[in-house]
Amino acid sequence: MGLVTGKKALVLGVANKHSIAWGIAQVLHREGASLWLNYQNERFYKNVAELAAELDPHIPLSECDVTKPEQVGNLFAEIERRWGKLDILVHSLAFAPKEALEGEFYKTTLEQWNIALEVSAYSLVLCARHAKPLLEKEGGSIITLTYLGSQRAVKNYNVMGVAKAALEAAVRYLAADLGPFNIRVNAISAGPIKTVAARGVSGFSSILKVVEEKAPLRRNVTQEEVGKVALFLASDLASAVTGEVIFVDCGFHAVGV
Numbered sequence: 551m552g553l554v555t556g557k558k559a560l561v562l563g564v565a566n567k568h569s570i571a572w573g574i575a576q577v578l579h580r581e582g583a584s585l586w587l588n589y590q591n592e593r594f595y596k597n598v599a600e601l602a603a604e605l606d607p608h609i610p611l612s613e614c615d616v617t618k619p620e621q622v623g624n625l626f627a628e629i630e631r632r633w634g635k636l637d638i639l640v641h642s643l644a645f646a647p648k649e650a651l652e653g654e655f656y657k658t659t660l661e662q663w664n665i666a667l668e669v670s671a672y673s674l675v676l677c678a679r680h681a682k683p684l685l686e687k688e689g690g691s692i693i694t695l696t697y698l699g700s701q702r703a704v705k706n707y708n709v710m711g712v713a714k715a716a717l718e719a720a721v722r723y724l725a726a727d728l729g730p731f732n733i734r735v736n737a738i739s740a741g742p743i744k745t746v747a748a749r750g751v752s753g754f755s756s757i758l759k760v761v762e763e764k765a766p767l768r769r770n771v772t773q774e775e776v777g778k779v780a781l782f783l784a785s786d787l788a789s790a791v792t793g794e795v796i797f798v799d800c801g802f803h804a805v806g807v
């Protein structure tokens with residue numbers, strides 16, 4: 551029996567096989583969870599459908615762009631109809647316009663700020679609101695993805711760092727609100743992984759190199775390792791863990807110069 555056998559998991563944020571969400575989906579599936587995936591829009595459908603079919607051709611797929619409230623509402627209504635409950639919600643998505651992820655932070659426009667904060671932080675609140683009635687039936691776990699750039703000024707990460715700081719604060723407020731309903735809310739602060747979103751940050755490869763040189767484990771983290779910590783947070787092993795940000799970064803956050 552797997553650690554999440556019988557649990558129903560919605561995993562948001564698979565774009566391709568490099569996505570952190572895909573790493574998490576694979577581990578949850580291997581440990582017995584039933585999956586439901588989204589794709590942001592038609593452009594992503596083929597990729598997500600092919601990946602899902604590798605695990606199980608019956609995994610439901612829904613179009614859901616988190617800036618479209620009706621699509622978010624429809625997704626959770628469909629889960630209610632089909633599953634009647636939810637145990638695990640994985641929120642593994644973020645976006646900021648590419649021009650905001652290079653150069654000086656002080657040049658960030660209000661429009662870039664609003665887009666980054668809406669997609670990358672507010673969407674967790676929106677999804678949690680819709681998920682609550684489903685998660686509270688048997689207790690549940692919400693997991694989101696963040697990065698060290700929320701606490702340190704990481705070159706070029708800029709407005710995304712501000713969005714991640716908001717996201718981490720949202721984790722604590724959601725944990726406080728939803729704890730009485732036995733819903734836990736946590737974030738994984740992952741080390742850098744080469745994904746489409748990460749490549750949007752100017753100079754991303756140099757971040758990978760610095761981690762390899764300086765992290766206590768002298769290497770970068772894998773998708774699978776993030777997936778395993780998501781599994782822990784989703785499972786009963788973490789039944790007393792909420793409002794937490796857990797670093798999965800080979801220890802990079804812990805060292806100075």
Ligand SMILES: NC(=O)c1ccc[n+]([C@@H]2O[C@H](COP(=O)([O-])OP(=O)(O)OC[C@H]3O[C@@H](n4cnc5c(N)ncnc54)[C@H](O)[C@@H]3O)[C@@H](O)[C@H]2O)c1
Nearest residue numbers: 563564565569570590615616643644695742743745747748
């Ligand atoms: N890759 C890294 O180095 C790294 C490190 C720490 C944290 N993270 C975080 O992990 C999460 C997943 O990113 P990833 O690195 O796997 O990249 P990715 O590009 O594979 O995934 C990003 C996902 O966000 C989705 N997305 C963007 N805008 C959306 C919208 N409006 N509606 C719905 N979905 C939308 C994309 O469709 C995509 O599936 C993000 O929150 C990211 O900030 C990534």
